Amino acid sequence: MSSASLNISVVEKRMLKQSEAASYTGLAVKHFKATCPVQPIELRPGTVLYDKRDLDTWIDGMKTGVEMASQDAILGRL
Numbered sequence: 001m002s003s004a005s006l007n008i009s010v011v012e013k014r015m016l017k018q019s020e021a022a023s024y025t026g027l028a029v030k031h032f033k034a035t036c037p038v039q040p041i042e043l044r045p046g047t048v049l050y051d052k053r054d055l056d057t058w059i060d061g062m063k064t065g066v067e068m069a070s071q072d073a074i075l076g077r078l
Contacts, residue, residue, distance in 0.1 A: 015041070015043065015052070025055060
């Protein structure tokens with residue numbers, strides 16, 4: 001009997017659509033839109049995506065008591 005091997009490479013996405021970003025954070029889309037201060041990036045015209053690293057920073061800040069509630073706070077951290 002012959003054997004075969006299968007090599008699978010999975011590339012994890014860094015940039016997420018709004019629905020994916022909401023799911024990533026564990027929020028419903030309507031709650032995500034209302035609470036998430038992270039600004040999406042327009043990589044090309046009509047393509048607006050959220051950076052997972054920015055989402056992680058927001059979540060980590062919530063855990064340590066740092067609030068990024070305003071757009072100025074986010075821009076100050078860039």
